[in-house]
Amino acid sequence: MKLEKILDKLGSLEKNSFIKIIDHIISKNPKNAKEIEKILSSSDKGLKSVDNLNVSNIFSLTSNEFTEYLLCEFQEANSQLDILIDIIIRDGNCIMKQDWFSRLYETEIKNLKVKIKNLNNELENEKSELSESRKRDYRIYKSCLSTAYNNDIANNREAKISSDELSIILTLAKQLGLSQEDVKLINYSILPVKKADIQDVINNLKNLGVIFFSKKENTIYVADEMVSLLRKVRKKEVGEKFYRRTLKLLREPIINQIAKDHNIDRKLTISQKIEEIIKEGISFTDLLSIQIYKQGTTLTVKKKTLNELCEKGLNISNLKGSTLEDKINSLIEHFENVEKDEKVGISIDGFDKMLTELNQSLPKLNKELKEQFELQEEYVLNADFLLNYNIKPRDILDLITKQDLSKFIKDNGIKQRGDDVLNILEHYKDVENLYLENYENVGYRNLNLLKENGISVKESELGLKFEELTKVIFKSLGFNVDDKFKNQLNTQKDIMDILLNLGNNEIIIVECKTIKEKGYNKFSAVSRQLKSYQNLALKNNLRIVKILLVAPEFSDDFVYDCEMDTEMNLSLLTASTLSKIFEAFKLSKYQEFPHVLFRDIVINEERIIKALCK
Known part of the structure; x- marks a missing residue:
């Protein structure tokens, strides 16, 4: 569930810890301070009085600083944060009742203790299936960790691992090729692992700002945006579902080899092995750069294999990047974009x-x-x-x-x-509904996301498609989209996109613009175009109630120029706002959208949605 949607469900007390942390980050002059200040400048009372959409936007702007803050919390080696975060970032665990979370936590601790015992037995057993080189890696890491933890006792201090020691230990784990699960098992074979009180666990996570807890519903919420951030903290580059999608494309011998390298039971089915590999927390980059190839495979063959995997298996053509590392990063970025996109691939x-x-x-x-x-x-x-x-x-x-x-x-x-x-x-x-659900992507001319969401369209067709979808939305809002009257008015030079006929010689003119780059900023060009439409309508004795310009977004300069224009009754409407108004209208009591609500320079979706819901 998106952060904005979760915040809408909660009271101010339940948001308090999260807001405090963001406020603290803002006070430290973060990288995007100017953009944050622009959002906050509309509010006299600071972050607490900002609407939930903008709180979500500010969280996005402070995500790097929030990640650094959480990494500092990880320096407390026995905090169990690794165990807890691994639970809450799993697919399906972003909304949980307290008793369900308690059960998952208890199961995780029990399983961890069993796995630690099994690993210790494997290390001591001469007939173990673990290779000698792997045993050596585990023993090296375990010895170094034990020294880092216990050297304080020898010096009559409390046993703990300092941040310097932790950074060295993590570097060692990476160089030895240990998975996250390997590291976790060895860590907790040295550090005491105890089941904490579930209410203390929830309060700690809430105070860290990584979860929200609704006492009224007795439910834990983890925002999709937070899950993405927590994955980065845990060095998990892609979600489990994308990892699974990739693994399922590999031949069984490759899966078996990966399983063998990470002490996964060879008697399991291929599907069970895939799930165990995902749980191991093996780096996605390591998987695609090292583990799926035979020893001695050349870099050229690796790049060719990865390209084929993406093109034939994942339906991703032209993977960006010239080096293997660039190509893998491009694939990770692709999966991140797919996850952020709210569309579902079908209607x-x-x-x-x-x-x-x-x-x-x-x-x-x-x-x-x-x-x-x-x-x-x-x-x-x-x-x-x-x-x-x-x-x-x-x-x-x-x-x-x-x-x-x-x-x-x-x-x-x-x-x-x-x-x-x-x-x-x-x-x-369902093609029409699918296009409407991807309305904003069409406006942004985002061919990659459209393709991922099941839409095949040429880039040259996107401008016309955006106009057609805008017509469909206005028709659904109860307007008379009068193409016949529009065609009578249009000349070879002046061709309006959409004309809404309100009757009694009153009209609304709608112009549609798609953009590939961020921020629509060509006001001078579009204003000349709209003024010519205005003159055309006035010549025909028509009263222009409103001119609407629909685009995915507008730059600050564009909005400023629009505010300074005194010749047109022009309002700016983003594709996202129009979509949300359309969804709210479908649930409202109105048969026809009250066009008087189109009165801002930049149409305010929140105000209009509130009016429709009355």
Whole structure:
């Protein structure tokens, strides 16, 4: 669930710890201080009185400083932060009841103790399946950690690991190629691991600002944006679902080799091995730069293998970068963009239909999803519910075995040639709704995200498509989009995009602009264009109630120039704002949108949505 949405659900006391930390970061003059000051300048009472959308924006602007703050907290080696963060960043754990979180925490501590015991036995057993070189790596790390922890006792001080010692220990772990799980097991074989009181655990995490806790609902919330940040703290470059998607493309011998290198039971099924590899916390970069290749593979072959994996398996063409490292970073960035995007690849209606039919064909799927994503609810095959957990159609299909996918495809008359997952997503795609859900991406001309979300379109068609979608939205808002009257007025020189006919010779002119670069800033050019439309309408004795300019965003200079213009009754409307107004209108009592609400220079979505909800 997005941060803004969580903040909307909570009272001021429940947000207090998080706000205090952001406030403290702001007081230290962060990197983006100027942008933050612009947001805060509209409020006299500081961050506490800023609306939730802007609190979310400020968190984004302070994410680097927030990460540094959390890394400092990690220097307390026995804080159990690694255990707790590994629980809350798992797919499906961003919303949890207190008792459910307590159960997950207790299970994690029990499993950790069992694994520590097994690892110690493996190190002592001469017939262990661990290679001698791997045993040596574990023993080196364990000895260094033990020295760092216990040398204080020898000097009559409290046993702890200093920040300097910790940085050296972490460097050692990286050079030895230890996974996060390896490090955690060895750490807690030296440091005492005790189950803490769950209320203390929740309060500590809340005071750190990484979770929100609603006492009224007895529920823990972890924002999607916070999950991304916490992954970076834990050096996990991609979400579990993207890691799984990549691993499923690898041949079984490669999976077996990775499993062997990290002491994973070879008797497990291929799917179970993949899940264990994900839990190990092996670096995604290490996986794609070292672990999936045979020893001695040349750099050229590695780059070719990675390109094929992305193009044929992940449907990502033209992976950016000339070096292997650049290509891997490009893939990580791609996955980050997909996760941040709120669109789901098919329409919401299509997602619900797919879930219903999956449940009919594969009745065990509901239980499997509950277990995989550690969900507490009984029935989880609901689109809105899953999207709150940032679980999308592709993430569901990635969990289903090939055999079950084939059965589902046959049961529902889905195309069988080609990639099963892509065929299913195509089958449940509702094109018009899908385009509307990607309205902002069309405006930004973001071909990569459109492709990831199941839309195939030429860049040359995006301007016209944005205009068509804007028409669909205004029609749905109850306006008379009068193309016939518009065509009568238009000349070869002056061609309006959209004309809304209000009757009695009153009109609203709508102009649509797509942009590839950030911040639409060409006011002089667009104002000449709009003034010519205005003159055209006035010549025909029409009263222009409003001129609306719709674009993905506007630069500060553009807004300023618009405010200084005295010749046009012009308002600026972002694609995101128009989408949100459209969603609110669908739930309102109105049959036709009250156009008098279009009265700001930059249309204020919050004010309009409040008015529609009255």
